[in-house]
Amino acid sequence: MSENLPFLVIAAPLFGxxxxxxxxxxxxxxxxxxxxVSLAAGLTAAIALLVKVSGTVSGYEYRLGGWPPPIGIQHWxxxxxALILVVITAVAFLAVMSARANLQLELPGKERFxxxxxxxxxxxxxxxxxxxxxxxxxxxxxxTSLSSYALVAIGRGRAAASCLxxxxxxxxxxxxxxxxxxxxYLKTGSxxxxxxxxxxxxxxxxxxxxxxxxxxxxxxxFWIKMGLYPLHGWLPNAYSFAPHAASNLMAPLMTKVSVYVxxxxxLSVFTPDFLAVHALWxxxxxLVATIAIIAGSLIAYSQTDVKKLLCYLVVAExxxxxxxxxxxxxxxxxxxxxxxxxxxxxxxxxxLGASGLIASTGSRHIRSFRGATRRMPWTFAAFLVGxxxxxxxxxxxxxxxxxxxxQGAIEGGAxxxxxxxxxxxxxxxxxxxxxxxLAYFKDVEHEDDVSHPPQVQRxxxxxxxxxxxxxxxxxxxxxxxxxxxxxxWIERFVDSVGVT
Amino acid sequence: xxxFAFVLVIVTGIMLVVTAADFPAWGDAHSPPNQYLSTHxxxxxxxxxxxxxxxxxxxxxxxxxxxxxxxxxxFCAGLAIAAILGHEKKKRYVVRRKALPKTEExxxxxxxxxxxxxxxxxxFAMYVIAHGHHSPGGGFQGGVILAATFILMTLAFDLKxxxxxxxxxxxxxxxxxxxxxxxxxxxxxxxxxxxxxEYSALHKILPGTDEIMxxxxxxxxxxxxxxxxxxxxxxxxxxxxxxxxxxxxxL
Numbered sequence: 242m243s244e245n246l247p248f249l250v251i252a253a254p255l256f257g258x259x260x261x262x263x264x265x266x267x268x269x270x271x272x273x274x275x276x277x278v279s280l281a282a283g284l285t286a287a288i289a290l291l292v293k294v295s296g297t298v299s300g301y302e303y304r305l306g307g308w309p310p311p312i313g314i315q316h317w318x319x320x321x322x323a324l325i326l327v328v329i330t331a332v333a334f335l336a337v338m339s340a341r342a343n344l345q346l347e348l349p350g351k352e353r354f355x356x357x358x359x360x361x362x363x364x365x366x367x368x369x370x371x372x373x374x375x376x377x378x379x380x381x382x383x384x385t386s387l388s389s390y391a392l393v394a395i396g397r398g399r400a401a402a403s404c405l406x407x408x409x410x411x412x413x414x415x416x417x418x419x420x421x422x423x424x425x426y427l428k429t430g431s432x433x434x435x436x437x438x439x440x441x442x443x444x445x446x447x448x449x450x451x452x453x454x455x456x457x458x459x460x461x462x463f464w465i466k467m468g469l470y471p472l473h474g475w476l477p478n479a480y481s482f483a484p485h486a487a488s489n490l491m492a493p494l495m496t497k498v499s500v501y502v503x504x505x506x507x508l509s510v511f512t513p514d515f516l517a518v519h520a521l522w523x524x525x526x527x528l529v530a531t532i533a534i535i536a537g538s539l540i541a542y543s544q545t546d547v548k549k550l551l552c553y554l555v556v557a558e559x560x561x562x563x564x565x566x567x568x569x570x571x572x573x574x575x576x577x578x579x580x581x582x583x584x585x586x587x588x589x590x591x592x593l594g595a596s597g598l599i600a601s602t603g604s605r606h607i608r609s610f611r612g613a614t615r616r617m618p619w620t621f622a623a624f625l626v627g628x629x630x631x632x633x634x635x636x637x638x639x640x641x642x643x644x645x646x647x648q649g650a651i652e653g654g655a656x657x658x659x660x661x662x663x664x665x666x667x668x669x670x671x672x673x674x675x676x677x678x679l680a681y682f683k684d685v686e687h688e689d690d691v692s693h694p695p696q697v698q699r700x701x702x703x704x705x706x707x708x709x710x711x712x713x714x715x716x717x718x719x720x721x722x723x724x725x726x727x728x729x730w731i732e733r734f735v736d737s738v739g740v741t
Numbered sequence: 742x743x744x745f746a747f748v749l750v751i752v753t754g755i756m757l758v759v760t761a762a763d764f765p766a767w768g769d770a771h772s773p774p775n776q777y778l779s780t781h782x783x784x785x786x787x788x789x790x791x792x793x794x795x796x797x798x799x800x801x802x803x804x805x806x807x808x809x810x811x812x813x814x815x816f817c818a819g820l821a822i823a824a825i826l827g828h829e830k831k832k833r834y835v836v837r838r839k840a841l842p843k844t845e846e847x848x849x850x851x852x853x854x855x856x857x858x859x860x861x862x863x864x865f866a867m868y869v870i871a872h873g874h875h876s877p878g879g880g881f882q883g884g885v886i887l888a889a890t891f892i893l894m895t896l897a898f899d900l901k902x903x904x905x906x907x908x909x910x911x912x913x914x915x916x917x918x919x920x921x922x923x924x925x926x927x928x929x930x931x932x933x934x935x936x937x938x939e940y941s942a943l944h945k946i947l948p949g950t951d952e953i954m955x956x957x958x959x960x961x962x963x964x965x966x967x968x969x970x971x972x973x974x975x976x977x978x979x980x981x982x983x984x985x986x987x988x989x990x991x992l
Contacts, residue, residue, distance in 0.1 A: 248927075248937040255813065255924060262820060263917045266910055305806040307939035312781055314806045354824030361817050368810070380810045384817055391821030401825075427764060430777030440773075450763040454756055 246290045247303040247316040250326060251368050253282040254333075258360035265353025272356040273341045279360060280337055283367065284330040287323070294323040295730075299737050302373065310373070311436045317373030320734040321578060324727075325501050326370045328582045331716070332493050332589045333363040335709040339593055340486035342705030346600055347484045351395060358395075359490055362388040366498050375422045375510070376432045378502065382418065382466075386411050389495060392487035393479050403478030410465055410475040417462030424455030425510075434510050447515045456515075459506055460526075467499035468556055469563050470533030477552035485596035488548070492555055493589040497581050500562045504577065508738045513569055523567045527655050530564025533557065534661040538668035545607050547595045550672065554591070554631060557665050558584050564658050565646045571732070573649025574740050578731045580642035583720060587630045587639055590713040594624025597702025597710060613680035619711075620702040621680055626714035628673035630721075633666050638720040641728070791957040792874040800879065801960040805938045809923050812880075812967050816916050819974030823909070826986025855897035862890045870968045874957060880964035884971025891976045900984055909980070909988060912973040919969030926962050 257279025265272045294300055300319030304310070337359055344352055365385030372378050390411065394404035426432060428451045429440040446452050461472075468476035476496075480488045507516060516523065537557030544550035562584070565577035597620045602609040613621040630639035643662060650658040701707060720727065765772030782803070786795040790802050800808050863886075870883030895903045927938040935942030940959035941952035950958060980988055 245931050245937065248931065252924065252928065252937070259917050259920055259924075262913065266913060304936060305938055306802060307936050307941065308803055311778055313803050351824065354820060354827070357820055358817070358824065361813065361820075364813075365810075377804075377807055377810075380807045380814070384810055384814050387814060387817050387821060391817070391824055394821075394825045424760070426774060428773060430773030430775075430779070450760050454760040457756070 244303070246286050246293065247318055247371050248305075249286040250283050250290065250330065250371065251364055253279045253286060254360040254364040254367065257282075258357040258364065261360060262353065262357035265356065269350070269352040272352045276337050276340075276356040276360055277334075280330065280334045280363065283363070284327070284334050287326045287330040287367075290318060291323045291327050294318055294320055303371075311431050311433045314377050315373040315433060315435075316371045317435065318371065319737070320730055321501075321505070322370050324578070324730060324734075325498075325581060326367060328585050329366050329370060329494055329498065330363070332585045332713075333359075333366070333490060335713050336490040336493065336589055336593070337363075338709040339489055339596065339706045342600065342703040343484065343486040343489070343596055347397075347486065348395065355392065355395065355484075355486060358388045358391050359487070362392070362490065362494075366494055369498055369502060373434050374432055375425070375434055375437065379415070379419050379422065382415055382502075385495070385498075386415060389487075389491050392491065393483040396482055396484045396487070398482060399478070400482040400484075403475070403482045407475040407479040410472070414462045414465030414472075417458045417465065419462075421455040421458030421462060424451050424458065428452055428455075434505070437510050438512060441510075441515075442512070447518060453519075456506075456511055460503065463499050463503040463506075464529075464563065467496045467503065467559050467563065469529060469559055470536050470556060471529070473533075473537075473556045473559070476556060477549055480552045480555070481546065481548035485592075485599065489589065489592045489596055492552070492592050493585045496555060496559050497562075497585045500559065500566070500577070500581055503563075504566050504574075504581075507566060508574070508740070513738070513740050516567075516569060523569060526567040527564050527658050530560045530567070531657045531661040533560030533563065534665045538665040542668050542672055546605050547598065547607055547609075548592075548605055550607065551588070551591050551595055554669070554672075555588055558588070558631075561642075561646060561662065561665075564655075564661075565649065568646075568649040568653045568655060568658075569740065570649050570652050571735055571740055572645050572652055574735050575728060575731050576642050576645030576647075576649050578734070579638075579645060579724070579727060582727070583630070583638035583642045583717075586713055586717050586720060587627050590627030590710065590717060591624065591631070593706060593710040593713060594620060594627060597706040598624070600706060601700045601702050607676065608679065610676050610679040611683045616699065617701045620707055623707070623710045623714040625673070625677070626717055628669075628676065630717050632669045632673055636721040637717050638724060639717075641721055641724040645728070789953065789956075790960070791953045792960060794874050794876060796877075797874040797879055797960060797964075801874070801963050802940065802956055805927075805940075805963065808963070808967070809920075809927065809938070812920055812923055812970050815971055815974050816920055819912070819916060819977045822978050822981045823913075823986075826981045852897050855893055859890045859894060862893075863887060866890070866968075870964055871961065873964045874960050880967025881971055883964075884968035885975060887968065887972040888975035888979070891972075892979050895980070895983075900980060901989060904980060904988055907973075907976065909977060912977040912980075915973040916970045916977070919966040919971075919973070922966030922969070923963045926959055926966075 257275055261272045261275040264275060300317060303316040303318065305314045305316065340359065344355060348355065362385050365381045368381035369378055369385065372381060390404055390408050393407055394401055425437055428446055428449060429437055431437055431440055441447060441452060465472045480492045483491065534557050537553050537560055541550050541553035541557060544553060562577050562580055565573050565580065598609060599605055601617060626637065630637035633640045633643040643666065647659055647662055782795055782799055786798040787793050790798045792798040866883045866886035869878035869886060870880055873879030873883065891903060891907060930939045930942045931937055933942040933945055940956040943959055944950045944952050944955035947955050947958055
């Protein structure tokens, strides 16, 4: 059975979605339990996979349908995909855990749709991480995107309009990817990632115009999907107007998986040698990433809506990773991969905290943090762990990923990227110290706003949100404390693909 | 901004045109897509799977995992439309399992023609599904034809009457059953000690088959699953869209 672990990771949420949609018709309350059980099964399988991969040298394959790789579809489990898989399933588990409390407030009566759609999305995300087939990745991307469009559109108010924008941009991104894969197929006749790499090396195709265009299309397609700055237009509205239950799941995972796929394409399909030939690309990408970090941070600083603020922080964080992977040295790639894991938990923590804040105060304005240390000390403390990690305060995991990224940038001589990283940390510090100031030193009593009661009452977020929030903040610290182990693990992968 | 977008489109266009010059020649028998994997599929598919229609063999067996998720995409689309348009408080349909109304306003010719057309079309759809691995056809095509018969009936009669016979609940159940059949066959292979969707393992429980015939029969099974999901979800999407989610009066 342990041979079949990769399939279990995908099948658990898939069957969960089917059962939840069926049971949800008659008994919507059971959907939550079904979703939690299937995600727990997926998480367990992912952890077992991680343990299993630790015993192998470079990873192992799983042949779907039993066909040998280029003919059939193959899953490829190596240290990188196993690590990302555990992060995805863990974050999904925590985000869905908070969904019930949020849904009761926002969308009562829609549980029977929301849980199956969430589970289908997790199925797609796990599949994208595992697959070793470029076209299979597209199919899974399709199911992920489709369910996330639905989860955004199901919200109220401006959600539908922002979803339309998201659909158009997302579809363009996905079709760029598909076109790129088509170009590669035209030259190689294969869709399997490892096979693609071998054929391109054997046929000396790295100079071919078709391969170059294919690479550009794939990269730009995923730039749209991950929301890199000039192409980020869909992201802030889609994630801030989506129901909280949905944005808690989407914001930490969608962008990270896109970064992962982009990295996988660069390292495992196109190889670092190919990228080294075209030095101009790395410079362009680093420049774009630098602009993304600075612009994302500045726009985030100017926001007063808590969720919008977090969305622009996500835009800045995407810049970290999109730039880090183009540094093309050991520290840079390690930092990027570590940051994928760290940022998934950080973003999850901040979004959970924001949804807890909104659930208990009913306002999305940053002013609603006033007196938060007295009204909701625990919720706010956990939210703050995420914030400190965003700034990069040790021992949270945000410090270590930034450390490696800056080290990589210095080694690569990308001083503007170093400057952008430090600038962004400072802006993050400003943002979160402003929130701390509001929470500590501004009292509710001194406020003219009549919507808040004058006396200070304990008004913590619902338990359904607080528990996953606490777990996430603990994970952020643990990930930082055990960072040497994680870094070792990542370096094993980085060495195996030949980045120096 | 418009100028910038225009320049960007032109640059992308030039890039694509320049790249086209590097393509293998049109219809080149020696180009990589025509040489590498295609040769294997063309020469070996029938030998390895006992399915003469190599398109079905690639779709349902070699790349069966893709097709399972394509079916899941259809399922997801139906669920998404219902989630966005659906209203919670719905009246129970009083029209249940009643004969189609005989005398109502509307064109009697259309209604009588529909009565004749629907059974024949549905029979043809089943042929398309069942014969999908021997001749052109398969689950997606057959499922679409089946959905078309339901849509034809809603046009000739009205949406409420047809929903009384094939309600939203039933569409959800049948779409689930379809995906359960597909994924279930995959899981059955795992339970029989093989890998996911490795149909040859099923020869242990299918009497009178060997490993190769088991693949052929399983492909029929998954095609039926695909057809059920596609049929019910396409009809559900149609019903939601024409009635703005109220599921009362359609077009």
